[in-house]
Amino acid sequence: MTHQIKCKSISKVFYGDGVRTFAVDGVDLTFEEGEFVSIVGTSGSGKSTFLSLLGALDSPTSGEIIYGNESIHKRNRKQLSDFRFENIGFIFQQFHLLPTLTALENVMAPLFARKVSYDKRKRAEELLTQMGLEDKFHSLPSQLSGGQQQRVAIARAMVHEPSWLLADEPTGNLDTETGEIIFDLISTLNKEKSCGVIFVTHDPALAKRAERQIEMKDGKVTHDQRSIIYV
Template sequence: MVKEIICTNISKTYIGDGVTTHAVKNIHLSFKKGEFTSIIGPSGSGKSTLLSLIGTLDKPSEGQILYDDKDIMKQSKRKIADFRFEKIGFIFQQFHLLPTLTALENVLTPLFGRKVNYSKQKRAKEVLEQVGLINKLNALPSQLSGGQQQRVAIARAIVHKPSWLLADEPTGNLDTETGDKIFSLLKQLNEEEGCSVLYVTHDSTLAHKANRIISMQDGIILEDKEGVAL
């Protein structure tokens, strides 16, 4: 279990076609186990890049990210992948469900090729029940609404019991009412399962319901404050 993530002087620079883009610049942040943190800002502010760095999907150009004092990114690709599987769950704006697989099979995909000490089928059914879709086990994505597809994606993200859940605009493709339900589900996972949540959004109404709000613009942190935690 990772109890703390510390970002020290994090910068990420992309160079392409002779153009240098500073996605994030000199970021200093720490996150503690159990927090529900929203990261808000306009498009291009660096929110998604920061989430990718924290989630070990990308490496910073400068600085380091420590997970309980360990620099995971200095390890081999296999060990980084193992760490990501064991500790981190991802939810994206696009559901990324495989169209030919059922809801149950989609939830099982992170466990393919993995040795675990529990029944994969039982665990997948448990998380589908947790997100309210136990009656949709055999439904294909095309047979599900947008909100239901996102709930399948959440079930897939938590099937391996991660201690950190990273959500990148998870309600961006949903209507307001459905988005509120998805947000409430993530809050429930945070409060009942103790799963830490980093929630990237441009929706200020949802952002201000978090315990903590980080505002970004042009790759830098503008503000880091407490939310209302509704």
């Protein structure tokens, strides 16, 4: 099965006080398997809404998103949940770690209700070690720095080895140095695990280091180009 994602004229419209607002407006894009893509734009440009549509967290008002050869949003709720589990890993700006669970348990959390072919604990330990957190297995989120919490969140997103890693401002709450570490980790995962990466950022310098850069404004794609040099 191909892991290509194709967006066909997708729009997301919100209604309020008699006003119709296009958060995403007629976007046509194709993401190839294994790509490293940045999406940049000012606040309110539609980039985070677009990411939620790509990850099947929300449905477009019109148009369709085709994953492989099948429209994602024609599936029922359970099928969408299974689709996300099998194919998509999410990283958020706010980390969203469960405060009463240890780092190890947070990484294992997506697997708790799932039957998998591998040892869940061993997979989580391997990922945390890869993130440089081998001494933090039993630490609660409150005992970790922001950068460490984000690394736990990345490990959680990667625990089932998704085809695509979707990151919404993953360095937004971090200082520059820590943000650089997080970006390098995501870039390494893209190369070593062959997972596609689509990350939303407000930082043009980071965006330019992706293999492909997309700019959005007022819900529309205004620029789409590939880097000559991909770092």
